[in-house]
Amino acid sequence: MDKVLNQEEIDAMVRRARGGQRGPEAQHQQVVESWDIRQAGQIGSEQMRAINQLHEVFARNLSNAVGAYLGIAFDCRLVSAEHLTYREFLHRLLENTYVASCDLVPAGAVAVLQLDLAVAFPVIDLLLGGEGKGGDLGREITGIEEQILESIMRIICRELQTAWQAIALEFQFGQRQPVAQAQRLMFPEEKNLCLSLEVKMAETRGTLNMAVPAVVSNALLRKISADLSYHRPRSPVEARRRIEKRLLDAAFRVELFAPDLTVSLRSLADLTPGTVLSFPKSISAPAVLVVDEMRLYPAMPVRVNSRRAARVITEELTPSATDGL
Secondary structure (H helix, E strand, C coil): CCCCCEEEEEEEHHHHCCCCCCCHHHHHCCCCCCCHHHHHCCCCCCHHHHHHHHHHHHHHHHHHHHHHHCCCCCEEEEEEEEEHHHHHHCCCCCCCEEEEEEECHHHHHHEEEEECCCHHHHHHHHHHHCCCCCCCCCCCCCHHHHHHHHHHHHHHHHCCCCCCCHHHCCEEEEEECHHHHHCCCCCCCCCCEEEEEEEEEECEEEEEEEEEEEEHHHHHHHHHHHHHHHHHHCCCCHHHHHHHHHHHCCCCCCCEEEECCCHHHHHHHHCCCCCCCCCCCCCCCCEEECCEEEEEEEEEEECCEEEEEECCCCCCCCCCCCCCC
16 A cells, blocks of 8 residues: 655755755765766976976967068077866867867877967968068958968977877877867867967967876876985985995005105115115004095004905094004
């Protein structure tokens, strides 16, 4: 037989459904949220410094390469490098702009390059023999202008490939992409390493932006992390122990001598082969062990089998042994 609920029980069920009242079981229930692996991974401070240094060099090389190609002063500077979703990257782009795809080989991924029309039109004018005047920023680039600008995009890809040579990645220019089509190149929530560079030429100023998928940029980050780990400065104690360990196998010049011996000039003048020169010092007086011109210990000359040797007497030099130092 089905149970019939009274009005109070019905009201309680409605409140729970609306979230107005939670029962004891609901109060202790854990909240579980889905996790997207594409949002994982953040750039550490050391990695970010290395990324910035790497692409600052890229910006300087790009300035020289494009400037030489155009025959003008072309200044390109890194503004930012950060992890963004592809949606966030697209939201930063102007509505009317130049966007192109770049195939990443052998990763099988696609990077996105974007250049402001404020820079693109003067570049096209220079390549056509003009003075680098800007065009109408409200219009689209024509098919002929697109082919002319392609040479500059190939230079950008070439310099990117040089900058990323640590992971043997090829940047191959793909094609110009309408903004609507560019939105389909990646998933909106896919993480990217996004680079923003400021471009200056004559009186023109604009930006060059690029997005490299995290699946590729993480390989570069792992390489940078490995290099940072290898080159990370050691503490003074670790550095000293490391030096001491290396010195254990180093060879040093060692001498054993009796300091402050004196003989007359007559004795030296009469020296001939076989002459025994007597020193004014007791045979029991210790000699001094010298290591690399540094006097260390008092020692006595001894013999070990067929080899000469020195037997250290005490750990410190006595005052008489240090006379004349």
